[in-house]
Amino acid sequence: MPMSSPKVFVIDDDEAVRRALLRLLESAGYDARAFESARAFLQAGEGDTPGCLLLDMAMPGLTGLDVQHALLGSAANRPIIFLSASPDISSSVCAMKAGAVDFLRKPVEGPQLLATIAVAMTLDCESRRQRAMQLKIRARIASLTKREAEVFDHVIRGRLNKQIAADLGTVEKTVKVHRARVMRKMRARSLAELVQLALAAGLTH
Amino acid sequence: MCVAAVYLLWQRIGRKHLEFRPSTAMRRLLIASRAARLGVLELDSMGRPVWVNAQFPLLTGLGAFDPPTLQRVMERLHQDDRDAFRWSFEHAQRSREPVTAEVRLAMSAGEPRWIETIFAGSVDRAHRTGTVVVIAKDFTEHKRLEAEHRRQRQQLRRLARVSLLGELSEAIVHELNQPLSAILSNAEAGQRFLDEDNRNLGEVREIFKDIVSDDTRAGDVIRRLRALLARGEAHLQRVEVPQLVKEVAALQRAELASRGVRLSIQVPESLPAVRADPIELQQVLLNLILNASEAMNGGAQYERLIEICAAVMESGLEVRLSVLDRGRGIDPERLDQVFDPFFTTKPGGLGLGLSVCRTIVLAYGGNIWAGRRARGGAAFHFTIPVFQEECHAYELAQGVRH
Numbered sequence: 001m002p003m004s005s006p007k008v009f010v011i012d013d014d015e016a017v018r019r020a021l022l023r024l025l026e027s028a029g030y031d032a033r034a035f036e037s038a039r040a041f042l043q044a045g046e047g048d049t050p051g052c053l054l055l056d057m058a059m060p061g062l063t064g065l066d067v068q069h070a071l072l073g074s075a076a077n078r079p080i081i082f083l084s085a086s087p088d089i090s091s092s093v094c095a096m097k098a099g100a101v102d103f104l105r106k107p108v109e110g111p112q113l114l115a116t117i118a119v120a121m122t123l124d125c126e127s128r129r130q131r132a133m134q135l136k137i138r139a140r141i142a143s144l145t146k147r148e149a150e151v152f153d154h155v156i157r158g159r160l161n162k163q164i165a166a167d168l169g170t171v172e173k174t175v176k177v178h179r180a181r182v183m184r185k186m187r188a189r190s191l192a193e194l195v196q197l198a199l200a201a202g203l204t205h
Numbered sequence: 206m207c208v209a210a211v212y213l214l215w216q217r218i219g220r221k222h223l224e225f226r227p228s229t230a231m232r233r234l235l236i237a238s239r240a241a242r243l244g245v246l247e248l249d250s251m252g253r254p255v256w257v258n259a260q261f262p263l264l265t266g267l268g269a270f271d272p273p274t275l276q277r278v279m280e281r282l283h284q285d286d287r288d289a290f291r292w293s294f295e296h297a298q299r300s301r302e303p304v305t306a307e308v309r310l311a312m313s314a315g316e317p318r319w320i321e322t323i324f325a326g327s328v329d330r331a332h333r334t335g336t337v338v339v340i341a342k343d344f345t346e347h348k349r350l351e352a353e354h355r356r357q358r359q360q361l362r363r364l365a366r367v368s369l370l371g372e373l374s375e376a377i378v379h380e381l382n383q384p385l386s387a388i389l390s391n392a393e394a395g396q397r398f399l400d401e402d403n404r405n406l407g408e409v410r411e412i413f414k415d416i417v418s419d420d421t422r423a424g425d426v427i428r429r430l431r432a433l434l435a436r437g438e439a440h441l442q443r444v445e446v447p448q449l450v451k452e453v454a455a456l457q458r459a460e461l462a463s464r465g466v467r468l469s470i471q472v473p474e475s476l477p478a479v480r481a482d483p484i485e486l487q488q489v490l491l492n493l494i495l496n497a498s499e500a501m502n503g504g505a506q507y508e509r510l511i512e513i514c515a516a517v518m519e520s521g522l523e524v525r526l527s528v529l530d531r532g533r534g535i536d537p538e539r540l541d542q543v544f545d546p547f548f549t550t551k552p553g554g555l556g557l558g559l560s561v562c563r564t565i566v567l568a569y570g571g572n573i574w575a576g577r578r579a580r581g582g583a584a585f586h587f588t589i590p591v592f593q594e595e596c597h598a599y600e601l602a603q604g605v606r607h
Contacts, residue, residue: 013462014383016419020390023412027397058379058463066465085382086375086463107386110393 004049006121010034011041011067012056012083017106021054028114038062038070047076050128052101052120054113057084057091065091068098079120079127083108130200137201140186148185151178155191156198244341246273250298255336264320264341266310278339283309283317290322297324298335307344319344358564365561366488370430373491376460380426383459384419391416429456432484441569443478443592444486446515446524453490454513457498465509466498472515479524479589485565486589489573492558493528493585500532500583523571523588531582540575562587 008030012018018034025032031051035041038055039062053071057064064082071077082095085106092103101120104113144152147168154164161179165172188194235258238245244261248254252275265281267273275294279287286308293306303325309317321344326337370377395412398405429452450472461468479486490513497511512529535543542548546560566573566587573587 014387016387016415016422017383017390019415020387020394020419023394023408024390024397027394027401058459060462060465060467063463063465083386085386086379086459088375088463106382107389110390110397113390 005031006124007046007049007051008032008054008117008121009041009046009051009078010054011036011038011059011064012054013037013059014056017056024110024113025054025117028110030117038064038067041067042070047074050078050124052079052081052117052124054081054083054117057082057088057095058086063091065094065098068095068100072098079123081113081116081120134201137186137197140197141201141203143185144182148178148182151175152182152186152194152198155179155182156195156203238340242343244339246278246339246341248275248294248337248339250335250337252276252294261339261341264343281310283311285309293322293324294337294339297326297337300326307348316345316349319348321347362485362488362561362565365492365558366484369488369491369495369558373456373460373495375463376457377426377430379459379463380456381423384423384426387419388416388423391419425455440482441480442483444481444483445478446476446526447472447474449483449486450490450513450515450526453487453494456487456491457494460495461498461511464498464502466501467510468494469510469512472513476515476524477517477521478592479569480592481569481589482565489562489565489587490526490528492562496558497528497530497532497583497585500530500534502532517591518588521591523590525586525588527584527586529578529582529584531578531580534577534581534583535575537577540577543575544573 008025010018010021010025010032012021012034013036015036018036022032022034033044033046035044038059042062053067055064055067062070064084068080071080079101080095080099081101082092082103083106084092084103095103101123102116104116141149141152150168151164154167159167161172161175165175168175183189183194186194186197188197234245237243238258238260242260242264243258244264245258246254246261247256254273257273261267261273262269262271265273265278267277267281271277275291279290282290286306289306290308293304297304303323306322306324308320308322310320312318321342323340324337325340326335391412395409395416398409398412450470454468454470457468494511494513501509501511508531510531512527514527514529516525517523518525544559544563548559563573566589570590571588573585576584576586578584
């Protein structure tokens, strides 16, 4: 699937603000799209476009916080920068706790906004790379046989071949063979690398 | 010489009526008028004194030797009130009903003294000419208290307005920050566009246009605020309801948005104009909308929607405005109390909002009441009299005869 170019999604119910933000972002070379409501954005189906959200806090209907909650944990989740025209400490705390990149007060100065957007774009890029890596590792894990998976599970918990053989009711030599297959299938050159992969896939604690 | 002659004539008239032949009825009148500090003067149809009690010259500041003719009494009055005095005298001669006039004395300095005068015409059987009895009462204290009362009421309304603004302050900051934000971003984008090699002047022109309109928008916010804060007497005038509701909605937009509340306005443009003070009417609506929005706070089970509706009453003489919410509603036993001063369910609330709303609406000759909605929520309704000309036009349109 071809990856679309990263975009800044501007969601603000105020038309004048929306237009001005789009201009500023475009003048800085960003590809930006504006939506007048959270609903319009959620329905636009921009689920897998990389980028970040520039989200107004106070909107009629779904507020900025509602959008943040709707996106949390979904595939369409992206770094969020909140904009707010009125001081509201409690909602800014909520937003930051739920992982917002920043909470900026309107009127926000261009350099500050653009710097924050650059951070958000980098974060998105990084998290997408991680997610892609995770998918790859999970695919490798899925290719293991049941026995190999059992051996993998024991190995990454730091158990010795002898202990694994005892636990699985087999001999050390067989465990060694499985272990070699696991290393090959997981494309790991050392035990340390294997543990790293398991960590990246979110398997160990 | 002339003065002496008049004085003698006055003495003669006085003796004849007051000293020598006071009837029983007249004696009673004299006692009563002295007790009530009323000045009593009877004038014949030419405005000459027939008789007078001792109180009248004291009240009006006539000298002891001044004959209390219509002319002389009028000269004691403020010049703006003389015509009204003469008119009342003339009118009383022809009317069976007493005529009342409030007049000021022509005093040199300080507060004017107010005199309330009642003119009652009567026919003297003997002379067959109509005389007019003028009863005068010092009215100054009453007027002073009335003015004081009005001033205090005005101050209370203003206080309520200022406290309302306090509640709105967040919304106001928001309303100002939005256009300021757009102006800043536009200007910064414009600078960047100009720095580019390939200058897009068309875009820059658009930017300037937007900056001007956003600046106007910020100015409008300030203008609305200044109007709300302005001191001054209520001034009843012709008010177009749809326009007023739009102004109020513009002030509230941000506040409501931050609470995720939607505002639905169903006010027909064809509505007749009403007679009210526009700022006070805004105040009433702002209060009701704020209350409605607070009633829906923190309730995920409610659809956060406020409806503002308006319609002409069946009589065609009043317009009814309603503010409806879908909040928790009002307890039935409290429906009558909500307009009482210092009644509040809000922590930190002054409890003045609705009470001032009622004062304002009643002052216009309207009415205000609260109710419960069948499917939950509160309904506040108030009526405002239609502006007079509109009233006639409406009746004509309905084929009502005058």
